[in-house]
Amino acid sequence: MPSVILAKDQPFDLDLSLSCGQVFGWEREETAWRGIVGQKLIRIVQKGDRLSFSGADTGFIRYYFALDVDLPEILSSIDRDPVIHYAVSSCSGLRIIRQPPWECLASFICATYSNIPGIRKRVHLLCQNLGAPLSPEYPGLFSFPSPTAIAGAETCMLSGCSLGYRAGYLRETARVLAADTGWEERIDALSFPKARANLLRLKGVGKKVADCVLLFAFGKWESFPVDVWIERIMTRCYPECRDLRTYDKISDFGRAYFGKYAGYAQEYLYCCRTVLAGRVDAGKGRGGGSNLYVPDSQPER
């Protein structure tokens, strides 16, 4: 089984990176993770500084998990107050994965107004219902369906993926992109704002989805997606955001404040969302209020 040894000064946490809500096509097996990326069926396990894997070559693994990125350098650039410092300290080794654009885009179209387990279910169903068999070696495992496969899917197959009202958006966007080979290269070559405007023309793609795709698939690390959790965290922990009520104002603040790696800051904050939003009790009891482990909600800086 091939493996890579992580550099001592380049932390990486596989579990954290795969379970933090940036990617939805991976599942835990007994000891390892199993993931479908493109046409690859990848298994990977981490033991300390050793990453052992199958189904892909070393170059792909290093690229996909962004092991070539100087993480400490990025984190030192965003670590500018007690709030983000808490998040950075709590999520050591979290890296932003480089996802294939279509899988990422389609996943986040399916992600709107849903929780993470629900998104994972939809992604899994899409693969099972509309994906291509990976190989005779892995019966029952299917790739993420291409735009063409989704555009041409029987309505009942698409509806059977628990997509709800998102099914129409996904199908329409799949239809447009199936006829637009080269869209990935085009987006990739554009600046962040132009790429964003381009993605916003697609059905089911609003600011949040566009920003997630730019961050998680196109390496536009200044992107600062704002979901309900990030909105809570920013308005609660950052006085400058106290009264900001629109998406763009919060996102623009995040980008201006954290700089060109604002997306990393966003992801670390998101990873600590229940604590930083003051909702440790969410789902049980009355929720809200507890400040366990939370740095001062109005940090002096």
Place this chain on the structure above:
DNA sequence: TCCCAGGCCGTCG
């Protein structure tokens, strides 16, 4: 049972 979830779209001031 209830509330909420990595929101978007159409519409109306």
Place this chain on the structure above:
DNA sequence: CGACGGCATGGG
């Protein structure tokens, strides 16, 4: 612009 209702589904 900004605000607001509707939307389908599943998880806790």
